[in-house]
Amino acid sequence: MNESGKGLYEKVKKKIEASQEEGTLEKQFGDFWKFACVVKTRQHDLRYLYDDTSREFVDKNRDKLIEMREDFVDHIDSYVEQCINIMRKKNFTVHYAKTNEEAQKIFMEELGDNRIIYKSKSNQAKDIGIIDILKKNEILIKETDLGDVLVQLFEYKLPSFQVGPGAHFTEEEIAKKIKDVYGVELEPKAQAIVNYFRSTYRNELLNDVKVSLTSANAISAEDGTIVLGENEGNISLITRATDKHIVVCGITKIVPTIFDAILVTKLQSRINNVSYNYISLISGPSNTSDIQGTSVQGMYGAKEVVVILVDDWRTKAANENLIYADFLKCIGCKSCIFPCTASRAFGNTYASKYGLGPTAIIRDYIHNGIEAAVNDGLFLCSGCENCYHWCPVSINCGEILKDMKKEATEKGLAPPHLEQYKEKIFKDKNPFL
Amino acid sequence: MTKLIYLGCLSNTRYQETCKNAIKIINYLDPSYTILDDVPCCGALSYHIGNDVELKAHVESVNDWFELNNVSEIVTTCAGCYNYLTKYYAQFLGKDYKVKVIHFLQFLAEPDNLSKLDLKHSGKKLKVSYHDACHLRNAVIPIIEEPRQILNSIENVELKEMENNKTNSICCGAGGGVYSIFKENSDYNSKLIFDQLNRGKILLTACPFCFTALTRIREENKIKKPVIKFEDFIVNIMEGVDPLSE
Numbered sequence: 001m002n003e004s005g006k007g008l009y010e011k012v013k014k015k016i017e018a019s020q021e022e023g024t025l026e027k028q029f030g031d032f033w034k035f036a037c038v039v040k041t042r043q044h045d046l047r048y049l050y051d052d053t054s055r056e057f058v059d060k061n062r063d064k065l066i067e068m069r070e071d072f073v074d075h076i077d078s079y080v081e082q083c084i085n086i087m088r089k090k091n092f093t094v095h096y097a098k099t100n101e102e103a104q105k106i107f108m109e110e111l112g113d114n115r116i117i118y119k120s121k122s123n124q125a126k127d128i129g130i131i132d133i134l135k136k137n138e139i140l141i142k143e144t145d146l147g148d149v150l151v152q153l154f155e156y157k158l159p160s161f162q163v164g165p166g167a168h169f170t171e172e173e174i175a176k177k178i179k180d181v182y183g184v185e186l187e188p189k190a191q192a193i194v195n196y197f198r199s200t201y202r203n204e205l206l207n208d209v210k211v212s213l214t215s216a217n218a219i220s221a222e223d224g225t226i227v228l229g230e231n232e233g234n235i236s237l238i239t240r241a242t243d244k245h246i247v248v249c250g251i252t253k254i255v256p257t258i259f260d261a262i263l264v265t266k267l268q269s270r271i272n273n274v275s276y277n278y279i280s281l282i283s284g285p286s287n288t289s290d291i292q293g294t295s296v297q298g299m300y301g302a303k304e305v306v307v308i309l310v311d312d313w314r315t316k317a318a319n320e321n322l323i324y325a326d327f328l329k330c331i332g333c334k335s336c337i338f339p340c341t342a343s344r345a346f347g348n349t350y351a352s353k354y355g356l357g358p359t360a361i362i363r364d365y366i367h368n369g370i371e372a373a374v375n376d377g378l379f380l381c382s383g384c385e386n387c388y389h390w391c392p393v394s395i396n397c398g399e400i401l402k403d404m405k406k407e408a409t410e411k412g413l414a415p416p417h418l419e420q421y422k423e424k425i426f427k428d429k430n431p432f433l
Numbered sequence: 434m435t436k437l438i439y440l441g442c443l444s445n446t447r448y449q450e451t452c453k454n455a456i457k458i459i460n461y462l463d464p465s466y467t468i469l470d471d472v473p474c475c476g477a478l479s480y481h482i483g484n485d486v487e488l489k490a491h492v493e494s495v496n497d498w499f500e501l502n503n504v505s506e507i508v509t510t511c512a513g514c515y516n517y518l519t520k521y522y523a524q525f526l527g528k529d530y531k532v533k534v535i536h537f538l539q540f541l542a543e544p545d546n547l548s549k550l551d552l553k554h555s556g557k558k559l560k561v562s563y564h565d566a567c568h569l570r571n572a573v574i575p576i577i578e579e580p581r582q583i584l585n586s587i588e589n590v591e592l593k594e595m596e597n598n599k600t601n602s603i604c605c606g607a608g609g610g611v612y613s614i615f616k617e618n619s620d621y622n623s624k625l626i627f628d629q630l631n632r633g634k635i636l637l638t639a640c641p642f643c644f645t646a647l648t649r650i651r652e653e654n655k656i657k658k659p660v661i662k663f664e665d666f667i668v669n670i671m672e673g674v675d676p677l678s679e
Contacts (some may be wrong), residue, residue: 009614016617038625041603043596055601341604342611345621382611382618383481384567384604402481402609409482415614422479426491429473432446 005408008374009415015349015377025158030347032168033161033356040338046273054270058335058392061263068260069329069393076251076318076328079221080309083254087224090284091297093306100367103248103310104133110246110306111139114211118242120228120235121145123162123332124215124249127354127363128310144205144234146197153177159351159360162334163272205237212238212302215249217268218261218331219307225283226307227261229269229276236278240286245302251309252328264331267392271335313366323403324362329393334359336387336397342380350377358387358397365404373404374413381405434505436466439518439534441511442474443641451641454668455510455537461671462546466508473498477513480521481609492525499532510537510664512568512640513608519573536569538639538663542579552670553588559676560593561666562633564626564647565602566640575600580639580663587670593633595626603629607646623650630658635676639663 003011019026039045045053052060072079080096087094093110097103107130111117117139125131134141143149150156150166154177161167169177175188178196186192214235216226226247228235239245255261262279269276286301297303317325337343337357342350351357352364352372358381365373378401385398408414409422424431438459440452459466476483476491483491498504509515515536522530540546563584569576577599584592597603603625606618623646630636636658638644647660661669661676669676 012615016615020617034621041597041601043601339601341606341622342618344625345606345618379609380611380615380618381609382567382604382606383609384606385571386567386604388571389600405481405609406484410484414482417614418478418482418610421610421613422482422487425474425476425479426483426487429471430442430446431474431478432442 003371003375003413005374005413005419006416008371008413009379009417011375012349012377012380016346019347019349025156026348029158029160029168030349033347034344036161036164036167037338037340037344040273046270050270054273054335055390057270058267058390061267062392062394065263065267065331065392066329066394068255069331071256072252072254073318073325073328076315079254079256080251080311083219083221083224084309086222087307090224091287091305092224092284093304095306095308097308097310098312100129100310100312103128103308103312104130106308107246107248108133108137110244110308111211114139116140116142117211117213118142118144118205118209118238119213120215120230120238121148121162121165122213122215122248123355124253125213127250127367128248128312129367130213130248144201144232144238146194146232146234149197149201150174153181159348159353159356161337162355162360163274202237205234206241209238209242211244211246212242213246213248214239216247216253217265218255219249219253220256220258220261221254222257223283225258225261225281226305227258227265228280228282229265229274229278230280231275231277233278236280239280239282240301242302243298244304244306245282245285246306246308248308248310251311251314252330253332254309264333267331268333271333271392323407324366324400326395327359327362327397327400329395330359331393333392335390335392336395339386339390341382341384341386342377346377346380350380352376358401362397362400362404370404370407370411371413374408378404378408379415379418435469435503436463436506436508437472437502437504438466438468439472439475439507439509439511439514440468441509441514441641443513443645444511445472447645448641448662451662451664452510455664458550458664458667458671459508459537459540462540462549469502475514475517475522477517478610480517488521489525492522496522496526496530496532504532507532507534508537508540509534512536512566513642515576516568516572523573536572536576536579536639538569538576538579538583541667542582547583547586550586550667550671552586552590552667554590554670555673556589556675558589558591559635560591560633561635561637562593562595562630563598564595564605564636564638564643565599566638566643567602567604567608568640568642570600570602576639580637583667584637590670593631595629595633596631597629605643605646607642612642612646619646619650623647624654627651627654627656627658634658635666636660637663637666
């Protein structure tokens with residue numbers, strides 16, 4: 001890409017126009033998303049279920065979380081080393097990848113001759129480029145999270161919400177799609193659709209999975225336990241009923257202890273209003289010592305658990321204090337997305353291929369540079385810092401985005417009108433004259 | 434030493450009546466505050482688009498102007514100016530920055546000032562809502578309780594909190610220069626703010642950027658409840674004018 005500020009501005013403007021036009025996919029998503037955001041940021045959010053709202057839950061744990069994450073960033077190398085050592089002792093196959101490319105290469109080697117992979121949502125796998133490399137190698141990707149199954153079914157290409165990527169499809173649309181694709185007539189009701197996938201897909205997940213891919217909600221450095229939260233049961237199935245379970249995630253998923261890992265996972269559940277009915281704690285491959293005390297791997301669960309811990313931008317950001325160094329503290333809870341002014345207004349126009357909202361744009365910037373971020377709608381950020389107020393570890397995405405805007409301006413990628421404002425401020429000492 | 438009333442470019446250019454009201458209140462409480470001609474823009478918007486060298490140069494030039502005019506204290510009526518004059522000026526200038534900056538709401542909420550104002554609303558009990566502007570709630574010294582203290586001090590005025598308030602408030606979508614390029618942000622978010630005005634009869638704001646966005650949305654959506662700048666509201670109360678009659 002080699003765009004000008006004007007060109008990028010017009011592209012974003014066009015996307016916004018599409019998002020306001022009746023009948024477009026962008027508008028459909030936007031309407032759903034506006035509703036979701038408003039519900040989520042209301043004062044009484046989840047009060048019907050718990051004594052406290054998710055915001056209050058975050059506030060209660062904020063100091064502890066900040067301390068934990070700052071400590072991690074300050075001692076990133078030693079935490080990674082501690083984690084890898086204990087994991088190897090527990091018979092995980094552990095790889096440390098310096099770059100995304102290295103992680104992709106390791107992943108393809110681990111995949112071996114297998115041409116099918118069953119995966120959970122694993123946003124981290126997207127971030128690390130695993131999905132891209134799988135597509136490039138024409139590996140059949142079998143989504144197992146129903147939201148992703150629907151996205152795949154609809155061949156939906158626009159950015160979507162990381163947690164519920166298919167939540168904007170209506171029951172009627174899904175039933176029609178199933179009829180078109182599978183020739184099965186269903187009552188357009190959520191229950192009927194779920195029943196359909198349960199009856200057709202569950203057996204396959206129980207019997208046919210050879211290699212599965214997940215990320216991790218958190219990994220405990222103290223005992224090398226991987227924590228995975230979910231509500232559907234897909235993760236439970238594909239991490240147990242498989243030969244090889246491959247975990248791919250950034251090293252920032254590491255937290256000091258198992259209790260910290262559970263807190264982080266619980267927080268993600270509360271923030272996103274996803275009931276993690278199942279939380280898996282995976283401390284190694286399946287094994288038994290029931291025959292003469294001899295430890296043998298691969299009883300009923302996974303024979304092998306491979307962990308690919310990826311550094312890529314992370315230690316560099318910490319060591320060189322890059323503008324997004326604060327982002328290392330991120331626990332991936334997505335609490336910054338719901339209250340984001342721009343996200344609310346612009347839905348999947350203020351987004352990247354990594355998902356919605358400020359963190360997805362920061363990720364795109366890290367991997368694909370400033371031009372990609374401007375194209376994602378960087379200049380839609382009004383700097384309200386709601387992301388900061390809601391963040392359980394007090395990352396100021398607003399400040400990171402502000403620094404990114406400065407870089408964009410220096411490279412001539414800012415919207416032309418803003419450039420004029422700047423001129424007026426510096427020369428006329430009043431931008432509104 | 435000059436004690437300056439820093440009105441901010443947006444108010445000074447577009448909302449002169451509000452500026453007059455602000456000056457009236459401030460000078461009633463402390464006549465030693467003054468206004469000056471050719472006050473430079475604090476540069477708020479440029480923090481989203483300028484590089485550090487340009488910004489530092491601008492901040493230094495404004496500080497030079499302060500020194501030239503012997504400015505020792507500022508009370509500003511602009512939320513954006515307050516945020517930037519306290520945060521970035523201290524960041525760029527360090528110890529060279531000697532100006533004490535407070536916001537109009539902080540000034541008003543000082544106990545002596547509140548008792549001198551002794552505000553009373555005559556007529557039917559007036560229920561008002563206050564919109565927390567990002568610039569005020571995000572500042573180094575956040576201004577969150579002051580407007581509430583002021584409103585609660587007014588006899589016959591009742592503050593009805595918006596559902597999203599304080600640090601949880603909805604942004605009007607006009608900050609960061611977004612208003613000039615992508616108005617759709619405030620189209621949606623400012624409307625949301627009005628949607629939360631359940632029981633308040635008036636929407637009060639202390640930020641000229643929010644005021645601009647909210648006023649436009651109010652007109653476009655033909656919303657009956659008025660949005661009033663804090664200064665104008667206080668002058669109405671001081672002068673016994675019903676703010677709803679305006």
